[in-house]
Amino acid sequence: MPAPVSGPRTLYDKIWDDHVVDVNDQGLTLLYIDRHLVHEVTSPQAFEGLRNAERAVRRPDCTLATVDHNVPTHSRKNFKAIDSFVDEPDSRAQCIALEDNVKEFGLTYFGLTDRRQGIVHIIGPEQGFTLPGTTVVCGDSHTSTHGAFGSLAFGIGTSEVEHVLATQTLLQKKGKNMRISVDGQLAEGVTSKDVILHIIGLIGTAGGTGCVIEYAGSVFRGFSMEARMSVCNMSIEAGARAGMVAPDDITFAYLKNRPLAPKGEAWDRAEAYWRSLKSDEGAKWDAEINIKAEDIPPTVTWGTSPQDVAPITGVVPDPTIITDATKRSSIERALSYMGLQPGTKMEDISLDKVFIGSCTNSRIEDLRSAVRVILAMGPDAKVVPTVQAMVVPGSGLIKQQAEVEGLDAVFKRAGFDWREAGCSMCLGMNPDQLSHGERCASTSNRNFEGRQGAGGRTHLVSPAMAAAAAMTGKLTDVRKLLNADADAKIAAGPKLKLASAFDFLTDPVLPAPKPQTLSHAQNASDSASLPPATAPSAVAPFVIVKGIAAPLHVENVDTDKIIPKQFLKTLKRNGLADALFYELRTDTKTGKKTDFVLNREPYTQAKILVCTGNNFGCGSSREHAAWSLNDFGIRTVIAPSFGEIFQNNAMQNGMLPVQVPVGDAKDLASDAEAGLELEVDLEKMEVRRLNGKPPVPFMVNPFRRHCLLNGLDDIALTLQKDESIVSFEQRRSGAWPWLDGLGYKGGKIPVAPAKVSKKMDW
Template identity: 75%
Template sequence: MPTAVSAPRTLYDKIWDDHVVTQKEDGLALIYIDRHLVHEVTSPQAFEGLRTAGRPVRRPDCTLATVDHNVPTASRKNFVSVTDFIAEPDSRAQCAALEENVKEFGLTYFGMKDRRQGIVHVIGPEQGFTLPGITCVCGDSHTSTHGAFGSLAFGIGTSEVEHVLATQTLLQKKAKNMRITVEGELHEGVTSKDVILYIIGIIGTAGGTGCVIEYAGSVFRGFSMEARMSVCNMSIEAGARAGMVAPDDITFAYLKDRPLSPKGEEWDRAVAYWRSLKTDEGAKFDIEVNVNAADIIPTITWGTSPQDVVAITGKVPDPSTMTDAVKRKSAERSLEYMGLTANTPMEEIPVDKVFIGSCTNSRVEDLRSAAKIVLAAGPGAKVAPNVHAMIVPGSGLVKEQSEAEGLDVIFKRAGFDWREAGCSMCLGMNPDQLAPGERCASTSNRNFEGRQGAGGRTHLMSPAMATAAALTGKLTDVRKYLGSVSEANIAAAPKLKELTAYQFLDAPAPPPEPITYTASGDLPEAEAPSTVEKFITVKGITAPLHIENVDTDMIIPKQFLKTLKRTGLANALFYTLRKDPHTGKDTDFILNRKPYNRSKILVCTGKNFGCGSSREHAPWSLNDFGIRCIIAPSFADIFRNNSMQNGMLPVTIPQEQCIVLAKDAEEQLEIEVDLQKEVIRRSNGEEISFTTDPFRRHCLLNGLDDIALTLQNKDSIQTFEQTRSEQWPWLDGFGYKGKKIPVNVSRGAPKTDW
């Protein structure tokens, strides 16, 4: 018999296939998770769930924790403890809770005393915790960053954080394959940030919904790992579940000899496997997008969505030219919020603040590109008067390397504020925030309303472009700092030392703090599925909403994320729409009006509801308000999943039908949603059909808990782990002292070094 030839597979197909533990007939799979990153914002409720159920962390050796979102980036010279250093009570509580949780559950933790502390998506690759071919998750949507290494990396909600901690697996449905190819030569001054902003401008923030994107073509092959990470980081802004670049010699050179990378013979075995992680010739993609590199010039955002992009040489768009009514209304809203007038040249827009940092652009390469613009501006270059410009390294090690190279001296001499590592002004959960009305040139990833501070206005761009804005005081084409004069200025400046990360990775770390943890790493015995609130039918008042791209920051602003509970968030729902920012009084927003303040259902006529963060706080706030069902033309993937984890039902129907239901809602007619029969009943008796994932429908109707269901697959998970250890032994918990942690035995705290 001739040997069967397998069909050509994509990079995503290969990694997915290698991680399926069990597969259901409806396509839902239990996949194994190789790496789990944890931070303070999305984990407290997950650890509390483990504690309540008496469950241990399944694989402490595959879990790495740090604090990043809440931490101040001011000098830590006098740092003693989190409780003394962090002034804001809720921020302090989240950071303190994580410190207690990692001690109780025996996890590797980079605390604020640790020079390795930083943004999760910077420290993972930096330490070699991120590797090709793995599955990697974190309670943060920008986990897609790690796909730059040829891994399947995506953000998850808090319920899923608990699921991974307890079982080291996740229930997932395979996404579609999408390939974005960029061929050709990039113009001078065009960076990876310009490339991804341009792509999002083409396909929109919902363009990748339901997909995993593979980035291909000569441009991505020529990018450094830092540049690839910036692109994959913003895949979520294009609506994708994840973004990936096939690993190659550039990847292997970056990873070799990192603290947690495989060593010796296992390195050779790993590289041999990693070289197989590329899309086969003839593999089919569901969606293909081709981009000519020559079409991209320095790009910037003008509105309140990452798809609101324009060339720096362009003008603010005119909503009156837009034919789609919902898009036109969204554009008008954006311009009003941003304080912009249609047809204003982008280079005439002044800025108040400049932020260079975030998990998108806070690595050494990013800071070097910013420093180069300062040098190109010539001796005596200074941040413009009335502009506050801050630079926040992505980790303590990035900061140390930058200082050793002399980058900090360049920045400080020019008037930039040089900070400590953290998420900083990317989302303003810490003291680094915009004041209402302030305009920021930012290297972060989101320009949502209030993202960097209530009433703050954000323009996304590359580090080089942000530096140019800092020096001129307005949005500026970075190419003005390129050319012969600029090269002469750089040549005349003192030569910078360009060092390697390896000169900093192995320096002494603080001694580990005591950990008390004795639980076994084995899975607990299978148990009967526990119950959560059932969803069978919901009937009642429905609130209409006519907004496109309703993002998670709009649903619940960042100041309400500092909670250790899942409840008490009803007043936070759509807070910036429900409260006047100047007076604090209630506005005329739909949920403030009777009878809509008692709504059980929300119908949105705009597409892409729930885009943005993977944080579960958005569905928590809706649920707490009393809304059990959201009807919309389309949903962001993570929001849809998070809603169902909380006993809520997201219903997708055509936009025309959403408009019909919104009109019913405006007439205060009740609507009934019947999940059992999968129909929406209007008051006139008409029924609108919808479909739901069979497994999720079963769980909602019966109020079943995912973790308890997964634990019924205990034997399959343990069998998978045994095979995994044989095939990819480098994935089994290397500790920071080079000791390997055996699988399926008790893992004492001394095995992992803080």
């Protein structure tokens, strides 16, 4: 592996340094990826890209695939095939496409007939595929979950999914180090979900932008792995690239003897390395936050952003006291969407549905937490008649374990719907959705507009709080139910069996097919400061874009808002122009066009979007957001700040995100409102105003600028570094042999390995 770097380092520094394949003159790092998780929504276009370029998957043994987002969660008792089980045509097409792709490219796959199928961020840790010290990626923003194991885990877009499949690497810019410490004793009823919601409320959804967060302090050291995963899962909601917790004895106890964890002497060697993965004394932090555990109450969201939080004993905020016009407007819009009045007590908010599930809170510990609340209310407690409540385990193995423990019986007796594994109502790409105006207490991770269904209203809560809400019909302070009589009622209830997850991890593991490495560009010059401008690409060059600019005065424009979930069910990268800002451009009740800016002339012809609010493109890793903007004709977005994944996705598609100060963004938006065109010049790095006022300068990474100006393809460029990648892989196998060559016997679909192209790719 790379030579040790001198001086004290953070956990993030250490893992980053250990995975550097190459660094160019502009500071972009070619980072090796140890673990790649794949699902059906963000992968079809990536596999199609491989197919069109006649490229194989470089490391089939480093990729694990499953279906989760689209799959129905009703009974699979009569399941025969996806063709007949998944009713919605586009969902069915994506699931079938993944099955075809894993067959063609030789990947391990957990399908709907496999008891190990489940949410991608549940099955990785469950199987021991996720390990400390690794780099982990997936075409899903909540990949940050895996950082709970002391790994560097982050979400990527579809173009980057293709890049990892083809090269097992990614081009990345190193982020900043941020540490959040929580010390003290949490109060009764306060869980990991409350902790992370409190943190996001404190720092905001852009508070961690450009950073990797390490969670430290006595509270995190005392958390179980399930609790740590819940916290790291929602790091992306704080704007961070990733979240991490240093591995320790709790981590090792969770992992030991899992199917894909090292065994015997390899385990001893791995554990010795893993114990070195902690931040050194004196390591430099770019930002630090310290929180007292005693200050964290049971927490719930009131608005349409994860930062819109309040203690359960609090009230809905009053926007009239907010002086900043953009922030005030955002709160007013959120309250209007949520159907709430300022000053309303959180505990007075009635509900229609309760959802316990998602990659945030569908593990066995979460289900036990909810059951404890139900039992604390006595043997006859039932879900109130006006509420529909559902529980969706995160994987088939968790479902089996819960049923052995008797948790399912408690849920069903109380009136909860007990479902099969899947993402379910977290984002509603499947049949589990909210209807227009329905209000839900949800253990998921996002409360964006329309996230759980068009017009649906979501309040984020912990599993315990969700159970309390189901039994009372309102948002409820769980501490009132976990009172002095609770333990006696729980003891008097059904005798639940405590099972071990290891009792269900019995599927055999065998060596995977030999990795299919490609040898590309053996005569390419590694010394050039910039790649040749002749590398092939389907990406259009970006030099100057001149045209109509549309103004948008909104903060935290999330990717769900840019393109709602129903339009993610596509196998193509185009045809998404009408999907752009669909729920802002269309009245979801009547289907008629609204007065949204992109529906008005001349902005229907906009080539530039000027947003005056921070954090444009936050939220999901869906590259569809960039595709829909591009399809509409918008080649550049100007904003004070961007979600990091969106920024990468835009550049992968020949689009330019232009970051300027808030004042400049407001000035340019004023020009747009006056009907004036703008001219974005990447070569000169300035936005020219056609009213005689001075141009607005901006900065772009030199490497990315060069690639955009010349329309270069990242994969073709990376394959010119094949010798460096091969050399790294040889060192990696010597240092960490437990990361190579693992696969499954049984549930894996028989494969016909992909053909390797003999043509040169540059």
